[in-house]
Structure formats: C-alpha cells, structure tokens
Amino acid sequence: MKKFYTLLLVLFITNSTLAQSCLPEGIEFITQSQIDNFQNNYPGCTEIEGNVLIRGAGPDSLNGLSVLTHIGGELTIEDNSFLTSLNGLDNLTSVGGNLIIDNNDEFTNLSGLDNLTSVGGSLQISGSLSLTSLTGLEKLTTIGGSLQIGGMSGEYNHNLTSIASLSGLISIGGSLIIIQNYSLSSLSGLDNITVIPGHLDITASSLTNLAGLDNLTSVGLHLEITGNDDLTSFAGLNNLKSVGHDMHISGIALTSLSGLENLTSVGRRCFIGHSYYMTDLSGLDNLTSIGGLLSIFSNSGLISLAGLNNLTSIGGRLVIHDNFVLTSLSGLDNIDAGTFNELFISENASLSECEVLSICNFLTNPIDTVVINDNAAGCNSQEEVEEACPAGIGDNNNIINHITIYPTPSSSQITVELSETPHKKTIISFFSISGQELISQELVDSKTEIDISDLHTGIYIVKVWNDKQVMVRKVIKQ
Numbered sequence: 001m002k003k004f005y006t007l008l009l010v011l012f013i014t015n016s017t018l019a020q021s022c023l024p025e026g027i028e029f030i031t032q033s034q035i036d037n038f039q040n041n042y043p044g045c046t047e048i049e050g051n052v053l054i055r056g057a058g059p060d061s062l063n064g065l066s067v068l069t070h071i072g073g074e075l076t077i078e079d080n081s082f083l084t085s086l087n088g089l090d091n092l093t094s095v096g097g098n099l100i101i102d103n104n105d106e107f108t109n110l111s112g113l114d115n116l117t118s119v120g121g122s123l124q125i126s127g128s129l130s131l132t133s134l135t136g137l138e139k140l141t142t143i144g145g146s147l148q149i150g151g152m153s154g155e156y157n158h159n160l161t162s163i164a165s166l167s168g169l170i171s172i173g174g175s176l177i178i179i180q181n182y183s184l185s186s187l188s189g190l191d192n193i194t195v196i197p198g199h200l201d202i203t204a205s206s207l208t209n210l211a212g213l214d215n216l217t218s219v220g221l222h223l224e225i226t227g228n229d230d231l232t233s234f235a236g237l238n239n240l241k242s243v244g245h246d247m248h249i250s251g252i253a254l255t256s257l258s259g260l261e262n263l264t265s266v267g268r269r270c271f272i273g274h275s276y277y278m279t280d281l282s283g284l285d286n287l288t289s290i291g292g293l294l295s296i297f298s299n300s301g302l303i304s305l306a307g308l309n310n311l312t313s314i315g316g317r318l319v320i321h322d323n324f325v326l327t328s329l330s331g332l333d334n335i336d337a338g339t340f341n342e343l344f345i346s347e348n349a350s351l352s353e354c355e356v357l358s359i360c361n362f363l364t365n366p367i368d369t370v371v372i373n374d375n376a377a378g379c380n381s382q383e384e385v386e387e388a389c390p391a392g393i394g395d396n397n398n399i400i401n402h403i404t405i406y407p408t409p410s411s412s413q414i415t416v417e418l419s420e421t422p423h424k425k426t427i428i429s430f431f432s433i434s435g436q437e438l439i440s441q442e443l444v445d446s447k448t449e450i451d452i453s454d455l456h457t458g459i460y461i462v463k464v465w466n467d468k469q470v471m472v473r474k475v476i477k478q
Contacts, residue, residue: 026050026073029065031058035088038064048072051097057081062088062112071095074121078102086112086136096120098145103127110136110165122146122174131157134165134189144173146198151179158182164189175199175221187212187236196220203227210236210259220244227251234259234283243267250274257283257307268315269293276300281307281331288312288431289461295319305331312463317342320351327376328353334465337361341368345375353388354379360389403464409476412453416464421446424466430475431461452477 022045029035029052038045051073054062060082068089074097077086084106092113098121101110107128113136122145125134149163150156160181166189175198178184185206190213197220202210204227213236223243225231231252237259246269249257254275260283268291272281278299284307292315296305302323308331318340320329327350335358343362345354354372363370363386372382379385404417416428422443428450430439438455443464452460455477462473 020044021047021049021070021072024049024072026052028053028055029059030056032060035059035062035064039067046070046091052076053078054083055079059083062086065089066091068092069094072097074098074100076100076102077104078127080104080106082106086110089113090115092116094118094120098122098124100124101126101128105129107131109133112136114139116140118142118144120144122148124148126150126156128157129159131160133160133162137165138168140166141168142171142173143169146174146177147172148175148177149179150181151177151203156180156182157184160184162186162189166190167192169193172196175201177201178205179203181205191215199224201225206230209233213237214239216240218242218244222246222248224248225252229253238262241265245269247271253277255279255301257281260284261286263287265289265291267291269295271295271297273297273299275302278302280304284308284311286310290314292316293319295321296323297321298323299326300324302326305329308332309334312336312339313461314340316340317344319344320348321345322347323351324348325350327351329356329359331356332359333357337364343369344371345373345379346371347374348376348379349374350376352376352378354385355388355390359385363389405462405473405475408474409478410452411478413449413451414475416443416448416450418443418446422466426464426466428462428464430455431463432458 022042027048027050046067047070048068049072052071052075054077056079059080065088069091070093075095078100083104089112093115094117099119102124105128108130109132116137117139118141123143161183163184169190170192172193176196177199179201180203182204183206185208187207187210192215193213194215195218196216199222200219201222201224203224207228208230209232216237217239218241222245226248228251232254234254234257239262240260241262242265243263244267247266248271250271250273252275255277256279263284264286265288270290270293273295276299279301280303287308288310289312294314297319303325312334313336321344326348330353333356337358340362343366363382370382372385373380378388406415408414426443428441428443429437431437439450441450457477460475460477462475
C-alpha cells in the first residue's frame, strides 16, 4: 500500500511538472534558437500566461514549441519570411487573447493549429499571399471577439479560395469582416453562425452569392456589402431579419436585392448606392422600418422603387439622389409622413412623378429641411410637387393625421382617438418588432379601446390606415 501511494505521489508531481504555466510577462521569438531552446530554458512550461510574438526573418520551424497547450494572452505570428507552416503548435488548444496571423508569405494553409478549439479574443488572418485555404482550423468552435479575414496589412489574402475549414465554428462574439480576398468565391464554412453581434462586412471578393450565411438571423451593428463586382444574388441571407444599426449596400452587380426577403428592420441608416445594374428594390418587400435615414443614390439603372411598398417608418431623413432613369417615387407611398423630418430629392434626371402619398402628406407640414431640385419637370421644385398632389391631402379632416394613442406604456388597454368618426374604412393593426401581425380590427368610432393584455411585455408597431393615409406609431406593453 505504501508503494501505491508513493507511485501516486510521483505521478502527481510528474503531471504538475509537465503541465505548468510560465511567463506572465509574455515572450518574443525572433530567432530560431529561441524556439529550439524554449523547452530547455523553461522546462515543464506548457501554458504561457502572457502574450507570444513570433516574428522576423529568423524562425523557420516551430517544432520547439510543441509542448504548448495554452496561451493566456495574445498570439501574434507576423512578418515571417521563411516560416512555411505552423507545425509545432499541434498541441495548442486555446488562445486567451487575440490570434493574429499577418503577412506570412509562405503559408499555404494553417496546418499546425489542428487542435485549436477556442480563441478568447479576435482571430485575424491577413497578408498571406500564398494562403489558399484555412485547413488546420477544423476544430475551432468559438471566437470571443471578431473574425477578420483580410484587410489588415498592405498585402491581402489574394489566393484564398476557401474558408470551408471553419465549418466547426458556432459562435463569433464580435464582427465578421471579410475584406479584399479577391479569389474567395464561397462563404461555405460559416453555416453554423446564427448571430453576429457586431458588424458584417464583406468587401472586394469573387463571391457570386452569400451562401454559407444561410442560418444568420441578425446583425447587431452594421451590414456592409460593397465592391463585390461578381455578386449576383443575396441568396444566403434569406433568414436575416434585422440589422441593428446601418445597412450599406453598394458596388454590386445585382439587378435586385433578392435574398433579403425576411429583413424587417434596419435600426438606424440604410444606404443603397452605386449599384449600376439594379433595376428595382425587390427583395426588401418585408422591410417595414428604418430608424434614421434612407438614402438611395447613384444607381444609374434603377427604374423603380418597387420593393419598398411595406416600408412605413423612417426615423430621420429621406434622400433620393442621382438615380438617372428613375421616373417615379411610387413604392414610397406607405411611409408615414410623421416619421421622417428631412426630405432631399435631387439630380434624378428622369424623375417627374413625386406626388406619392407620403411625400404629399409631408409637404403639407414639413418638420425640417426640404430640398427638391434638378429633377425632371413635375418634380423640379417643392411647388411643382405640391401642385401635382391630390386635392385634400393635408386638410384638417385628414383624420389619421390627427390621432392619439394612449396610455403608453400600458399593461392592459390602450385608447385610440381620431379627430372624428371615420367616414371610410380605417384599420388598426399591431405588429411585433419582427413584423408579425398580432391584432387587427376596424376603427368605427372616433374613440376605441383595444385590449392588449394578451401581448407580451415589449415594444410594438401600431399601423393605422385607410385607402388614402397611413400612420405608424410605437406603443409599449408593460
């Protein structure tokens, strides 16, 4: 029995020696001898607590680091002229901080990271001219920060054709940035990502569609898809429902925005511009609200705004600028004039029909700036548009413009008051933030009480409309 306990003690001491942490201040490897002598200089060290930097013309092999299982800080592998692979890091399972792989000309893949399962910070891969795939990252499941492929240094991943080795990745804690990977033709490998809390930025690639993002439902901050000359479809974003801040789409070869059919809200600003082949905005058919700005600019092939017919709310400015062949603003009819405060319609050479309901209602009582100029006759000034608007728009008997909904917040009932008893069929509907209609009924009296006790606590969009007017408000259920 004494021998048995002695053996256990020896095993415990041996394991403690084999698995110990060191170097809380971190370490730099800039020569091959530093790497080769690591195990002699730091015997038993398998976990480096601080940052690790591997850089320069010295290292050509990482085999001396084969005992490492964890790096607590940041791992940076950059500017290595002779290092051809990451073999030697085969036992590394986690990096606590950022993992930066930048400007390593000889890497063709990332073999050597085959057992890496998590990166606590961001993963950034750029400037590797020979890199063709991300082979080696098959076991990576979580990235605590952002995933950035390309766009960090003066040289990008020009020959990267596949990111399929990321197929085990299930979570990104920050942004997804894929920028200036000119040979990348597929996003396959991102299929398990459902939420991007930060930005989604896809710029300068050879992508023809966005397949690989098929399970993505929300982008927390900005969605930016620009400068992808081969992109012919947004297929792959079919399940995207919301963008928290800005959506910026420009420099694409699409004829429409097909693939965005489930998008219902953009939290702040929406820019659609410099898309020379786009003829209409179909694909945005379920978009109901934009929080701050809608700007449609410099789309030289845009014939129609069809696709925006269900848009009812803009929180700030409406800009229609430099769309050469656009002839009519039809498609903007259902925007509640009370939800935007500035209007800019300029330099649309063929635009002659601006007298849609939303514009006419806004011009009866503009809140802030109105600029209408350098369009075709009929829409060349505010006066021309007002003259073309139907008689009666903006009259005091326009009951939907004189509506009160109270109290908000409320836990059980709200009251809807119109300026008079409706003389035409007027409907009120309640929608969830995701666009689902929950309550709908006709308003037949000037004052109506509506039971909302069955709704869950939260914010709801209220839409009131008849055949001439549309009004949108928000209410809060306690």
